[in-house]
């Protein structure tokens with residue numbers, strides 16, 4: 507298929523609590539990229555993949571639930587780093603299930619090398635897959651996986 511014939515996909519990237527602090531605190535765990543740098547990296551990767559990438563960060567669970575609900579009929583898939591809500595939020599899980607969009611879960615750090623409470627994700631089993639431990643690269647890999655899935659399945 508030629509590049510012109512590819513449907514422009516629309517992907518929503520969601521970032522959970524405290525990720526607005528990236529690049530300013532804890533670079534040893536989360537790397538030195540700021541959230542703005544991760545978002546522009548994803549926009550550039552999206553252009554290569556013929557996908558429009560829109561990003562949203564919130565420190566509030568309800569705002570993330572609202573963003574997931576609003577993605578229905580607007581976006582083709584969701585890339586999500588729910589941060590600490592990964593390990594606590596039934597509300598975010600329920601919203602992801604409700605919108606029935608393909609989901610990819612990402613984490614900067616390898617959550618399985620960290621405290622036991624980070625080993626459980628409420629999102630993992632409702633996602634196509636999870637990428638954890640590659641810093642900002644986790645997002646790029648996640649976007650590639652999500653777009654490849656959508657190209658094959660829509």
Ligand code: CA2
Nearest residue numbers: 524527528531532589590613614615624
């Ligand atoms: O590794 C990840 O991407 C996490 O989702 C990050 C969350 C953590 O609760 C998850 O277990 C794993 C924490 C994000 C906090 O981000 C900060 C960034 C800079 C400074 C402090 C916190």
